[in-house]
Amino acid sequence: MKNNVVGIRIKELRKSKGWTQSDLATQCQLRDYEMSRETIAKIESGIRLILDTDVVQFALVFNVSIAELFDVPNLKCRLK
Template sequence: MPRDQKKPPAATGRRNHVGPQVRRLRTVSNWSQGELAGTCQRQGWDAGRDIVARIEAGLRQVTDHELIVLAHVLGTTVAELIGEAPLPSDADTLRAKLTARRALRDGKAMPDLLPRG
């Protein structure tokens, strides 16, 4: 590609689409990046504050397992995180999700994702 030709948006360095949503939901929850990472760790993902920061900045790719954990911990869905469904903007809905997130932060286990049987 010639140097003066513009790169497509995907090639501009952004490595994920969930970073802004993760930052927004973390902020609404009044969590630090370290608190979010700690909650993710209790759910089985060895994430640190630096990983959360890189995800929010769009500098790190996110695996499917990590998306599932982030969605669960942040009280949302994978579809909402990746932008396929609108994030709720209603304050009451966000407060309810915040209550669920605080319970997770206090060590409640992640529910089974696969049906039993």
């Protein structure tokens, strides 16, 4: 099972903006939040647990509510 559900949503939001993982890392860094492309890849794939501070920062970067980061359609199917 994946270690986080937010990673699924981060990947969707990133792709909807046409950003690469490197682009997202740059957007985080522009907001003084250190995040590497490698860390984003691990979050999106569920390898790395996501911290509460990460959730807040990603919500700011994507200009969405924190709740929206947890809004993953068909969640049960996607966690298998």
